[in-house]
Amino acid sequence: MEIAYDLAESKACMSIVIRSSVHILTKEMVHLGMVLLKYLPLSFVDSFITLISRFWYVNLAKYGIERPANGPFYIKATQGRSTVIDVGTVKKIKEEEIKEYGYIVNDEGLPKNKFPNHWRGSNGLYCVGFSRRGLAGVSMDAVAIAQDMKLIMGGKKSRY
Structure with missing residues (x-):
């Protein structure tokens, strides 16, 4: 939050x-x-x-x-x-x-996408903290999202 x-x-x-x-x-x-x-x-x-x-x-x-x-x-x-x-x-x-x-999570409350790309939702939505890997997982998600946003804002297509 x-x-x-x-x-x-x-x-x-x-x-x-x-x-x-x-x-x-x-x-x-x-x-x-x-x-x-x-x-x-x-x-x-x-x-x-x-x-x-x-x-x-x-x-x-x-x-x-x-x-x-x-x-x-x-x-x-x-x-x-x-x-x-x-x-x-x-x-x-x-x-x-x-x-x-x-709506980006399944019935168990976890991202619909599977690890390691679980952080990437559809329609420009991202998921942070759902990897069940504690703070290290949250950090991994945040870095991946920041890199993805940088690619998108730079006009390049996302790798994911």
Whole structure:
């Protein structure tokens, strides 16, 4: 989501695909939660931080963003999945500068194209972070996309 935000700030036409439910918090919410976890039970902190998030972001479902049933700190502790820290992306989504599209993924929420060209969608869409290779995979995708964009903007046909 940070990459989408940065590109939208540069006036790129941006869209994102959200494959599963996710908590979106500000860095201040995460910090507050981490401080509270030193003194209060996880279930209370999750409920409190989720309440703050619901108040702050209101209903994100209409933008294709669903919240998980379990709290953000519980998910981190049990599944190792971190919450999304919003740097301004949600505002861009609400203003429709970034749109959520699910049609470039299959029923499992993965790109329709297979690895190693999974990052390349149709109609000028790209997929970052779907390789299931962690941050190294995200980096690989970003480099491939940047190289492809450079070729296209230079008037050359894409290699892919």
